[in-house]
Amino acid sequence: MKFFIDSADMKVITTANQRGWVDGVTTNPTLIAKSGRPFFDVIKEICKEVPGPVSAEVISLKADEMVREGLELAKLASNVVVKIPMTEDGLVAVKRLTAEGIKTNVTLVFNPVQALLVAKAGATMVSPFVGRLDDIGQDGMKMVQQIVQIYKNYEFKTEVLVASIRHPVHLLQAAEMGAHIGTLPFKVLQQLCQHPLTDKGIKQFMDDWNKSQAKA
Numbered sequence: 001m002k003f004f005i006d007s008a009d010m011k012v013i014t015t016a017n018q019r020g021w022v023d024g025v026t027t028n029p030t031l032i033a034k035s036g037r038p039f040f041d042v043i044k045e046i047c048k049e050v051p052g053p054v055s056a057e058v059i060s061l062k063a064d065e066m067v068r069e070g071l072e073l074a075k076l077a078s079n080v081v082v083k084i085p086m087t088e089d090g091l092v093a094v095k096r097l098t099a100e101g102i103k104t105n106v107t108l109v110f111n112p113v114q115a116l117l118v119a120k121a122g123a124t125m126v127s128p129f130v131g132r133l134d135d136i137g138q139d140g141m142k143m144v145q146q147i148v149q150i151y152k153n154y155e156f157k158t159e160v161l162v163a164s165i166r167h168p169v170h171l172l173q174a175a176e177m178g179a180h181i182g183t184l185p186f187k188v189l190q191q192l193c194q195h196p197l198t199d200k201g202i203k204q205f206m207d208d209w210n211k212s213q214a215k216a
Helices: 009-016 029-035 039-049 063-074 088-099 113-120 131-137 138-154 168-177 186-194 196-215
Strands: 002-007 024-026 054-057 082-087 103-107 127-130 161-163 181-184
Touching: 002 009, 002 186, 009 186, 024 088, 024 181, 029 039, 029 161, 039 054, 054 103, 063 082, 063 088, 082 088, 088 113, 103 113, 103 131, 113 127, 113 138, 127 138, 131 138, 131 168, 138 161, 138 168, 161 168, 168 181, 181 186
Parallel strands: 002 024, 002 181, 024 054, 054 082, 082 103, 103 127, 127 161, 161 181
Antiparallel strands: none
């Protein structure tokens, strides 16, 4: 399973990358706006830091404009993946960009039928949002399971990129289901490393070592 980091903060991305946690990056207009820097500058810097796929989202909502933006984004770096919202116009743009050899990631997917349409349009990745479904009392992980099964049934090449991951259990379940990618905030990536028994074991080892040195 590939791990992407969901961030536009270069300090965070670099730190995660140094730990071997980053196979790719997902961004969105909100994350880049928080950086306070020009959109294209942020994307180019991220692409230079991380050799894997970097999702950069279009702002337009009309197909022609999304295609135009997508072509511009794809020129920034060879690892740019154009991120497009799940709408009818978005699917038109995906099909056209795919025909141009440009990779795409369809975002804001909330049910398996939407994901089926995404795959039929030829998208490189689909981003089902699990946490946001959980927030309204629906089962986000059930949706992921359904998408993975549908894609297997018809041998679609579109990769399932699980988004809106809120905690390590989401990632564990996604991995068990066979999702290709999980995109996580830095906080959740850190949580993956942690376990109280690990901390307890390290403390015990260090205490025993210090006692042995005191007797020497």
